[in-house]
Amino acid sequence: MAVRYTIIPYLFLVLTSFLVLFPILTIVYQSALSAPLYEPAASVTFKKYIEVLSEPKFRMILFNTFMISIIAVIVSIGIGVFTAILVERTDIPFKNFVRIAMIMPLVMPVIVAAVAWTLMFGRNGYITVLLKTLIGFAPWDINTLPGVGLVIGLYYVPYVFLFASSSLSLSNPELEDTARACGAGVTRIILKIVLPLLKPVIFYSGLLIFVISVEQLAIPLILGSPYGVEVLMTYLYEISIRSGLRDWPASAVIAVMILCITSILVFILNKQVGAEKRYISVGGKAIRPNLVSLGAWRIPLFIIVFVYALLTMILPILGIVLRTFTKVFSPLINPLYVLTLSNFDFLTYSEYLMSIPNTIIVAAIGATIGAIYAFYNSSSANRSQIIGRTFLKHISLYPRSMPGLVLGMGFLWMFLLIPPLQLIRNTLLALIIAYIARYIPYGYTTITPAMIRISPELDGAARVSGATWSYVQRKILLPLLKPAMFATWTLLFITFLREYSVAIFLYLPQTRVLGVTILEFWNQGEFGPIAALSLIQLAITFTAFVILQKILKVRVYG
Amino acid sequence: MASERGLLVSGLSKRFGKVVAIDGVNFKVEQGKVLTLLGPSGCGKTTTLLCIAGIEKPDSGKILLGDKVFVDISKNIYIPPERREIGIVFQSYALWPHMTVFDNIAFPLKLRKYEKSEIRRRVKNVLELMNLEGLEDRYPYQLSGGQQQRVALARAVVYEPQLLLLDEPLSNLDAKIRDTARFWLRELQQKINITVIYVTHDQMEAMVLSDLIAVMNDGRIFQIGTPKEIYESPANRFVAEFIGGSNLLPAVISEVLEDNYYVCMLDEDNLLCGRSTANLSKRDRCLVAFRPMNVTISSYSETRRQTMNTLEGVVNKRVYLGDAYDYRIILNTKDLRTVRVTSSLDVGPENTRVLLHIMREHVSILPYE
Numbered sequence: 001m002a003v004r005y006t007i008i009p010y011l012f013l014v015l016t017s018f019l020v021l022f023p024i025l026t027i028v029y030q031s032a033l034s035a036p037l038y039e040p041a042a043s044v045t046f047k048k049y050i051e052v053l054s055e056p057k058f059r060m061i062l063f064n065t066f067m068i069s070i071i072a073v074i075v076s077i078g079i080g081v082f083t084a085i086l087v088e089r090t091d092i093p094f095k096n097f098v099r100i101a102m103i104m105p106l107v108m109p110v111i112v113a114a115v116a117w118t119l120m121f122g123r124n125g126y127i128t129v130l131l132k133t134l135i136g137f138a139p140w141d142i143n144t145l146p147g148v149g150l151v152i153g154l155y156y157v158p159y160v161f162l163f164a165s166s167s168l169s170l171s172n173p174e175l176e177d178t179a180r181a182c183g184a185g186v187t188r189i190i191l192k193i194v195l196p197l198l199k200p201v202i203f204y205s206g207l208l209i210f211v212i213s214v215e216q217l218a219i220p221l222i223l224g225s226p227y228g229v230e231v232l233m234t235y236l237y238e239i240s241i242r243s244g245l246r247d248w249p250a251s252a253v254i255a256v257m258i259l260c261i262t263s264i265l266v267f268i269l270n271k272q273v274g275a276e277k278r279y280i281s282v283g284g285k286a287i288r289p290n291l292v293s294l295g296a297w298r299i300p301l302f303i304i305v306f307v308y309a310l311l312t313m314i315l316p317i318l319g320i321v322l323r324t325f326t327k328v329f330s331p332l333i334n335p336l337y338v339l340t341l342s343n344f345d346f347l348t349y350s351e352y353l354m355s356i357p358n359t360i361i362v363a364a365i366g367a368t369i370g371a372i373y374a375f376y377n378s379s380s381a382n383r384s385q386i387i388g389r390t391f392l393k394h395i396s397l398y399p400r401s402m403p404g405l406v407l408g409m410g411f412l413w414m415f416l417l418i419p420p421l422q423l424i425r426n427t428l429l430a431l432i433i434a435y436i437a438r439y440i441p442y443g444y445t446t447i448t449p450a451m452i453r454i455s456p457e458l459d460g461a462a463r464v465s466g467a468t469w470s471y472v473q474r475k476i477l478l479p480l481l482k483p484a485m486f487a488t489w490t491l492l493f494i495t496f497l498r499e500y501s502v503a504i505f506l507y508l509p510q511t512r513v514l515g516v517t518i519l520e521f522w523n524q525g526e527f528g529p530i531a532a533l534s535l536i537q538l539a540i541t542f543t544a545f546v547i548l549q550k551i552l553k554v555r556v557y558g
Numbered sequence: 559m560a561s562e563r564g565l566l567v568s569g570l571s572k573r574f575g576k577v578v579a580i581d582g583v584n585f586k587v588e589q590g591k592v593l594t595l596l597g598p599s600g601c602g603k604t605t606t607l608l609c610i611a612g613i614e615k616p617d618s619g620k621i622l623l624g625d626k627v628f629v630d631i632s633k634n635i636y637i638p639p640e641r642r643e644i645g646i647v648f649q650s651y652a653l654w655p656h657m658t659v660f661d662n663i664a665f666p667l668k669l670r671k672y673e674k675s676e677i678r679r680r681v682k683n684v685l686e687l688m689n690l691e692g693l694e695d696r697y698p699y700q701l702s703g704g705q706q707q708r709v710a711l712a713r714a715v716v717y718e719p720q721l722l723l724l725d726e727p728l729s730n731l732d733a734k735i736r737d738t739a740r741f742w743l744r745e746l747q748q749k750i751n752i753t754v755i756y757v758t759h760d761q762m763e764a765m766v767l768s769d770l771i772a773v774m775n776d777g778r779i780f781q782i783g784t785p786k787e788i789y790e791s792p793a794n795r796f797v798a799e800f801i802g803g804s805n806l807l808p809a810v811i812s813e814v815l816e817d818n819y820y821v822c823m824l825d826e827d828n829l830l831c832g833r834s835t836a837n838l839s840k841r842d843r844c845l846v847a848f849r850p851m852n853v854t855i856s857s858y859s860e861t862r863r864q865t866m867n868t869l870e871g872v873v874n875k876r877v878y879l880g881d882a883y884d885y886r887i888i889l890n891t892k893d894l895r896t897v898r899v900t901s902s903l904d905v906g907p908e909n910t911r912v913l914l915h916i917m918r919e920h921v922s923i924l925p926y927e
Contacts, residue, residue, distance in 0.1 A: 385615065457652035460613045463639040464646040464723075465666035465713065475665075479656045 006469040009380035013392050016377055019437040020395050023410020024259065024402070030413060031252035038416055048249040053257075057230075065231040068149040068220065069213035073206045075153025080160025081202060083305060085194060088168035089176075090292045093302050101309035102161040105154070107545050108313070109498035111515050112534040113155055114222040115522075116316030117142060119323050119531065122223065126319055130331035143227040148220050152213050154312050160205045167201045168194070186292050204269070211265045214258065215403035217501050218515075222522060232258050233405060240409065241504060242523060248413075255406045266401035320538065323531035343528035346521075352529075355512035356536060358428060362513060363496035366432045370496075371489040373436055374443025375481065378451050379473050381444075383459060396444040399437060404501030407438050412505040428511050434502045439495060443488050450484035451477065490548045497541050514540075563589040563624040565610070565721060565753060570619035571777075572605055579605040581777040583619070587770065589720075592747060592754040594764040597774035598800070603757045606774075607723050610755060611646050612639035623721055640669075645714030649726040651706045653698035659685075659709050660694040666717045684712045687746070704735050711743075715750060722747075724756045728763060740766040761801055765789070773797045790919075791835050795845055795927050804847040805897040807889075808926065811842045820923050822846050825892040830867055832921025843926035850898040852920035855885065858911035867921065869914045871897075876907060887912060 026037070031049070035042040052058055083102050086092045105113065120127045121142050128138040141147055179193045195202075217233045225234045232254060240251040294301060323329045327338040347353045381392040399407065411434045415421045424430050454477065462472045478485070500515020507516050514537045521530045570583040580602040587593040595603035608614040610621055612628060620630035623644070629636045653662055660681055667677045685691055688708040698706055707727055714722055728736050728743070744767050747754055758764055764771050765785045772782040773796070781793040792798035798806060812829065813821035821831050822844060830846050838844060856862065863870060874896060875886040885899040897914070905912050 455650055455652065457648040457650050458654060460608070460611065460639070461646060461648060461652035461710075461713070462654070462665070463613060464611050464642070464644060465717070466640045466643075466669040467665075468638070468640050471669075476654055480654075 008376060008470050008473070009384035009386040009389070012373075012377050012380040013386060013388050016392060016440060017395055019433070020398050020402075020440065022414055023407055023437070026413045026417060027252050027255045027259070027406065027410045030248055031256045033249055033252075036246070036248040037413060048253045052250055052253045058235075061230050061232055061235050064145055064224075064229060065214055065233075067145055068152065068224075068229075068231055069210045071146055071149025072153035072156065072213040072216075073209045075150055076156045076160045076209050077202055077206055079154070079308070080157045080205070081164045081195075081198060083157075083308075084161050084164035084168055085190065086301060086305070088165050089173075089190075089194065090294050090301075091298065092294060092305070093298060098302070098305050099165075101305065101313065103158050104309070104313050106158045107538075107542055108316075109500075109515065109537055109541060110155060110216070111218040111222075111498075111500055111518055112320070112538050113316065114151075114218040115518065115530055115534045116320050117151055117219075118222055119329065119527070120315050120319040123227070126322075126329060126331055127315065133331065143223055143229070145224070145229050148224040148229055148231075149213075151223060152216055152219050153209070155219065156209050156212065157312075159209065163201050163205045164198055167198060189292070207265060207269050211262055211269065211401065214262055214265075217403070217405055217504075218519075221519075232261075233403060236405060236409075237504070251409065255409060258403060258406055259401065262401035262403065263398075266398075269400070270397060317538065320531050320534050323527060324535045327528075329527070329531075343532040346529045346532075351509050351512065352517055354510065355514050355517040355533075356540075358511060359497060359513045359515075359537070360540065362428055362431050362435065363493050365428075366435045366496045367489045367493035369432065370436045370439060370443055370492040371447075371485055374440070374447045374488050374492075375478065375485060376473070377440065378444055378447045379477060382448060382451055383456070383473070383477065384469065397441050399439070400441045402438065404438055404499065405504055408434055408502045408505035411437070411502075415506075425506070426508060426510075430506050431503050431511060431513065434506055435496050435499055438499075438502050439492060442491055442495060446488045446491055447481065447484050450481055454480055493548070494541065494544060497544060498537075563720065563753075564591070565593075565755070566620075566622045567606070567610065568620050568622075570606065570609055570616050570621065572602075572609060572614060572616045578777050580609070580616075583774075583777070583779055585770075585772055585779065585782055587753055587755065589624075589753050590751045591769040592744075592756055592767055593770045593772060594756040594758060594768040595772050595774055596758060596761060596764045596800075598759055601774040602777035603759075603774050604725055605777075607646075607725055607755060607757050610721075611644065611723055612637060612642050643717075643719050644721040644723060645717075645719040646723040647707070647710045647714050647725065647727045649729055651698075651710040651727075651730075653706055653709055653713075655698050657697075658694065659690070659696050659698070659701070662698070662709060663713045663716050666713065670717060680716055681712075684716045687750075688712045703731050704739065707731060707739070711746075715752065720753060722752050722754045724754060726758050726760075729758070729760070736763075743767060773800060775800070790922075791833065792847060792922055792924065793835050794924055795847075798845075798847040798922060798924060802849050803898070804849050804922070806924075807846045807891075807895055807897070809844055809846045809923075811838050811840050811844055811923075814838070814840055819918065820844075822923060824869075824889075824895075828869055828889070828891050830869070830916070830921055831918040832923045833919065834923035834925075836923075836925045838923065838925065845924040845926055847922040847924055848916045848920050850884075850900040852916060853897075853899045853901070854915040855887075855899050855901045855903055855905050856913050856915070857905050858913055862913055862915075865915065867916050867918055869916075871912055871914060873906065873908050873910045873912060876904075887914060889914075 030037045032044050032046060033042040034045045034047065083098065087095055087098055092098060119125055121140065122128065123141065123143050131138045142151055175197070176189050176193050179189050184192065215233065217237060220229065220231045221234045221237060224231065236251060236254045236258065239245055239247060322335055324343055325339055325341070326335045327340045327342070377396055380386065381389050381396060415425045415430065458476055459472050462476050467475065500513060500519065503513050503516050504519065507513065514533055518530055518533045521533065565587045568584050571581050572579045583606055585593065595606055597603050605614060609616045610628070615636055616629060616631060618631045620632070621628040627635050628642055657665065663681045663684060664677050667680060685694065688711060690705060690708055690712065693701065693705065701709065710727070728739050731739055740763055756767055768785055770782060771785055771788045772779045773788060774780065775796050781788060781797045788797065789801055792801060792804065795806065798804040807824055809822035809824050809830070811820050812823040815821065818833050818835065819831060820834055820838060821829055823829055824846070832846060858870065862868060870890040871887040873885055874888045877884040882900050882902045883904060885901065887897050887899055889895045889897060899914060
């Protein structure tokens with residue numbers, strides 16, 4: 001007779017717990033040691049905590065982190081909610097263009113966005129210099145604390161836009177019609193009816209933006225760090241990677257601090273909304289008449305949105321393209337005189353060249369394993385009777401609060417702590433495992449709502465007619481979840497293509513991915529290759545995005 | 559003895575968190591018989607069924623089919639559903655939407671590693687049995703509700719299990735089809751001579767289909783018996799009210815007669831004679847139960863008033879139902895109780911004085927709860 005009880009759910013309970021908890025516990029353990037954890041001389045002490053926390057610089061960094069995150073929240077909520085109302089509730093022209101313009105920044109990997117913004121709007125950026133020569137000054141400076149907050153906020157506008165517009169499209173317009181019938185004007189309707197109804201969404205997305213701003217590395221690193229604006233994540237990067245100090249206990253203490261902040265916020269976040277609704281999908285909407293006629297404001301408001309798109313998407317991408325193909329990138333020199341392909345020269349080094357296929361391989365294999373993992377993880381948590389399945393549900397959502405950099409660090413130390421795993425570390429598998437662990441919540445929350453909608457009677461009928469638990473998963477649930485599986489795969493694939501922070505601690509020369517190569521050149525201050533790499537990454541991501549959207553007809557944002 | 563191949567459920571309990579779903583359920587069904595678990599929603603009937611199927615694991619108790627132990631918590635035995643060799647049909651039919659009718663029915667056969675030709679033969683036979691010929695290649699969504707229900711049945715019996723579990727299989731059908739489906743289902747069951755546990759909240763269904771009915775509420779079985787026993791001699795208040803909506807009047811036993819007959823006193827002037835399955839004695843408090851349709855209503859007359867088992871009252875409400883009148887009668891008792899009466903006779907409008915006569919065979923006397 002076959003295996004009496006299936007072990008798969010237990011396997012995934014153990015595996016997920018291990019992938020999530022082990023790196024964290026390793027970090028916590030390291031933070032309480034006097035020396036790197038592989039040294040036998042390391043003893044337990046809390047000295048490092050006192051040392052790090054009492055540093056005036058640390059308090060400053062904590063302040064910066066909070067301020068930047070708050071600015072990012074205000075910016076993204078303000079623009080995101082405003083444009084969502086414009087699209088969902090007014091007669092603004094070219095709605096589809098506006099919608100795409102609001103969502104597009106998601107296609108741009110964050111590290112590419114950071115590079116592009118620097119190239120165009122940084123202190124020595126193209127537009128900044130152009131304005132300085134034209135009108136004598138630049139009205140902005142993004143290499144400051146508010147500037148970093150602003151850019152992070154702008155980058156995450158699409159999230160708020162998606163949340164708010166989906167909530168608006170689902171909410172009943174009759175509520176507003178009634179207010180209008182009572183004699184309320186446009187402004188009053190928006191202030192008294194529309195916005196209060198959006199309150200939960202605003203609160204939720206505000207909290208989410210705050211968390212991901214705290215976890216943000218690339219933007220503060222590229223925009224802020226060189227000009228003295230440090231946040232927790234850049235500080236961690238600085239002392240663990242760039243300084244070469246290898247003060248592991250200090251790194252661990254900072255990582256623990258970051259985890260404390262993000263864990264509390266994510267805990268509130270999970271309380272706020274049912275976990276399954278985390279990544280809302282944008283469904284089809286019923287056609288109905290526009291509520292508010294903008295009248296004379298139609299065109300000016302559209303122009304504002306257009307300028308927004310110009311500033312956040314079109315100009316930065318243009319900047320990357322121009323920088324890639326020029327020797328010198330300045331408004332003072334006609335780019336046509338300095339055209340070059342030499343910025344691609346670094347590709348003659350196979351180590352750098354390999355970062356292109358590496359990125360694609362990690363994303364493709366990672367997404368495949370990740371999607372299957374997500375399926376079994378979710379069915380173990382939702383379709384089995386095992387003890388600990390509630391725990392599995394919670395633990396599957398927890399990595400939400402783990403910044404990639406921190407998780408990568410945990411994995412590195414885990415590999416060092418368990419010698420047999422060293423072999424994995426030399427291959428792309430190390431990255432794949434860490435990526436999958438970091439994005440367990442993505443997979444879980446994409447597949448679970450679909451799984452819950454399938455009646456458990458379908459499993460029950462199959463079990464009673466003689467199928468084992470795992471056979472039921474394979475032959476009944478998996479085929480029925482095909483669309484959700486494709487969606488999960490696509491989401492993970494696009495996410496993995498853009499991911500870099502998890503790899504920072506883990507990569508070796510032969511396992512570079514595009515993002516970390518960009519960071520390496522950044523540390524060397526070579527902008528030509530950075531732009532070229534950014535362009536390559538942008539091209540790959542964009543192509544994948546378009547193809548998958550066309551073929552699978554699934555939405556890949558969120 | 560036939561029951562050796564029957565189903566035995568004993569001391570079955572299951573709780574979900576703090577909620578007690580079933581609490582000490584016991585019953586026995588002989589091979590080839592139909593037992594219906596009848597009760598309102600949330601009474602624990604489906605949980606009991608799922609425990610028999612093995613989809614739920616009880617907290618205590620044991621279940622045996624013949625000499626095969628399905629579950630025995632005290633001995634730490636639990637056989638997973640796939641090894642119990644039983645069939646199940648859910649309320650939703652649970653047809654796998656990505657498989658054709660043929661694949662749905664062949665699924666359990668493929669699991670049992672039958673030859674391809676044997677699978678085809680068996681599927682063909684069962685489709686014939688279910689009047690589903692020619693639908694092999696359809697997908698579930700292309701079938702009517704009645705066809706889906708029969709495909710689900712076909713899938714449940716195609717591997718000839720000894721026990722068939724049916725969870726409200728008719729409740730999603732149109733009222734008209736449901737009437738014929740009841741009789742068809744009963745015929746089918748007798749044709750293939752299979753033991754059936756049937757779950758429903760519909761007492762008509764239970765009456766037509768069952769050899770035994772177990773009336774459940776709050777996770778317990780309140781009465782178990784043949785449809786006739788359940789209907790004619792409800793053992794307690796819940797069964798009396800749930801089955802057929804009896805009138806219930808509080809009373810006191812005033813005389814114990816032979817053959818389980820008793821005389822009850824509603825008040826000094828009103829006595830009723832009836833039957834009880836419980837052992838009662840004089841001056842015990844009790845409940846008198848009788849059904850609206852078992853009352854003979856007539857206009858008031860002094861002589862008839864004197865006959866046994868006759869109560870006096872006034873029409874409070876009269877509703878015309880087409881084939882009968884539905885009356886609310888206020889009894890001429892001290893506490894002015896209201897009873898329901900259905901009769902094809904029109905005794906007059908509101909405020910008419912009437913007499914109600916109930917034969918003593920139709921009066922059930924229940925212990926007071």
